[in-house]
Amino acid sequence: MITSTISVAILIGICEAIKRATGLKTKYIPTVAIILGIIYSLSLNGVNAINIWEGVVTGLVSVGLFSGVRSTIFS
Numbered sequence: 001m002i003t004s005t006i007s008v009a010i011l012i013g014i015c016e017a018i019k020r021a022t023g024l025k026t027k028y029i030p031t032v033a034i035i036l037g038i039i040y041s042l043s044l045n046g047v048n049a050i051n052i053w054e055g056v057v058t059g060l061v062s063v064g065l066f067s068g069v070r071s072t073i074f075s
Contacts, residue, residue, distance in 0.1 A: 003044075004058065011037055011062040034059035 015033050018024060024032070037059030038052055045051045 007037075007040060007058050008062045008065060011040065011058060012066050015062065015066070030059070030063045033063045037062065
């Protein structure tokens with residue numbers, strides 16, 4: 001549980017850094033987050049179907065958390 005929470009926080013930071021460093025459009029960040037989530041999950045836990053889904057969920061949660069906070073603060 002704690003590892004998943006830390007993974008989401010790390011993924012949010014990495015995606016934001018990629019967006020700022022490369023000038024990537026915001027609409028592509030969910031795709032980047034899912035790919036990075038899968039890579040991160042597989043690198044920690046090994047290759048199997050459960051870890052791939054865990055990576056997808058981690059990527060989606062990080063994007064949802066970021067956009068939810070952003071829309072709440074800036075609306």
